[in-house]
Amino acid sequence: MSWLLAGLEIEHGEIRTAPRPDAATLATARGLAAAAARKAQVPVIDGATLALLERESDEHTLYRFDVRDPLEYEAGHPSGWRSAPGGQLVQATDEYVGTLHARVVLRDDDGVRARMTASWLRQLGYLDVHVLDDAASAALTADTYEAGPEPLNIRPHGARTHWIEPDALSRAIGEGKAQTIDIDSSLAFRRNHVADARFIAASGLRARLDGFPRDQQIVLTSEDGVLAGLVAAELSAHRPDIAALIGGTRRWIALGLPLESGDSNNLTGDDDAWYSPYHAEPGRVAEQMNAYLAWELELVEQVERDAIASINVLDFETATAKRSRERLSEPSSTAA
Numbered sequence: 177m178s179w180l181l182a183g184l185e186i187e188h189g190e191i192r193t194a195p196r197p198d199a200a201t202l203a204t205a206r207g208l209a210a211a212a213a214r215k216a217q218v219p220v221i222d223g224a225t226l227a228l229l230e231r232e233s234d235e236h237t238l239y240r241f242d243v244r245d246p247l248e249y250e251a252g253h254p255s256g257w258r259s260a261p262g263g264q265l266v267q268a269t270d271e272y273v274g275t276l277h278a279r280v281v282l283r284d285d286d287g288v289r290a291r292m293t294a295s296w297l298r299q300l301g302y303l304d305v306h307v308l309d310d311a312a313s314a315a316l317t318a319d320t321y322e323a324g325p326e327p328l329n330i331r332p333h334g335a336r337t338h339w340i341e342p343d344a345l346s347r348a349i350g351e352g353k354a355q356t357i358d359i360d361s362s363l364a365f366r367r368n369h370v371a372d373a374r375f376i377a378a379s380g381l382r383a384r385l386d387g388f389p390r391d392q393q394i395v396l397t398s399e400d401g402v403l404a405g406l407v408a409a410e411l412s413a414h415r416p417d418i419a420a421l422i423g424g425t426r427r428w429i430a431l432g433l434p435l436e437s438g439d440s441n442n443l444t445g446d447d448d449a450w451y452s453p454y455h456a457e458p459g460r461v462a463e464q465m466n467a468y469l470a471w472e473l474e475l476v477e478q479v480e481r482d483a484i485a486s487i488n489v490l491d492f493e494t495a496t497a498k499r500s501r502e503r504l505s506e507p508s509s510t511a512a
Contacts, residue, residue, distance in 0.1 A: 202288070206288055210291060212295040221309065223308075225306075240283070241282050242258065242260065243289045250324055259326045278303060279304045283316070294306070300487055342421060342433055353391075354395050355393070358370065360398040366438060366442070371435055372436070375442040377447070381396075394418045401421055405420040452468070
């Protein structure tokens with residue numbers, strides 16, 4: 177944000193992957209990561225302990241995350257492990273973990289990323305985080321390795337979901353026989369959505385269904401169709417003809433079917449999502465960015481004032497941290 181506030185340009189659409197470290201660099205990184213994990217008291221477990229946690233997962237929620245880059249994950253990963261890049265897992269933990277005090281086991285293939293990720297998650301204080309040791313991780317890749325993107329495992333609902341193909345939905349919309357309702361995110365809806373769709377937050381859909389004509393089929397969509405399918409099954413008793421779009425909005429876009437953008441058909445507002453300063457009205461972007469940065473700089477004091485916050489920030493004594501403190505303590509070279 178500071179970069180943009182300074183009037184500097186950013187790149188769009190670029191994907192660059194850092195090269196793998198050489199042996200000496202990797203050895204140094206492994207040592208530093210191991211030290212960080214020890215300081216954060218991260219348990220490193222073997223295969224037998226993992227098997228025990230898996231057996232107990234019906235009584236105590238267990239998440240198994242492969243914290244490598246998604247491209248590495250797709251090239252090959254142990255069966256049943258979810259992809260959760262370490263930085264994203266720390267920054268957006270609630271998007272990956274839905275159970276308070278859940279057990280979380282992390283793995284990698286270099287002895288660095290899982291330990292560093294775990295050291296940060298332990299500092300957050302509300303998860304039981306473990307790292308799978310290198311030998312057990314290697315054994316997993318030998319026994320149950322698979323390639324490709326993360327599979328979607330969805331618990332079946334008691335009712336059956338009625339699905340509709342994108343081409344069939346497009347024809348039904350053109351004939352006035354179907355109404356598409358997007359239940360994914362108001363933020364994503366603003367960016368683009370199925371032409372003539374309405375946005376209704378999933379939590380408010382049941383109360384609004386009766387407002388749609390009975391001679392039109394209600395078709396739900398979400399990013400990949402998963403949420404739409406679950407909600408359609410849940411509401412089928414109330415609206416028997418309700419259906420979900422196969423593949424969701426993502427497949428609709430891939431097939432080149434008609435799209436729209438904007439908020440004009442958003443029926444439930446923007447309370448379902450957090451709108452960052454990047455999404456503010458054009459004339460208020462700088463104001464919102466400055467407000468966000470001010471809030472961010474005060475986070476440590478806010479945590480200290482919060483009597484029930486579980487965050488325990490550790491002081492890692494590294495050369496980089498020392499240099500940062502020295503720079504911060506230097507008097508400003510800018511004249512007052």
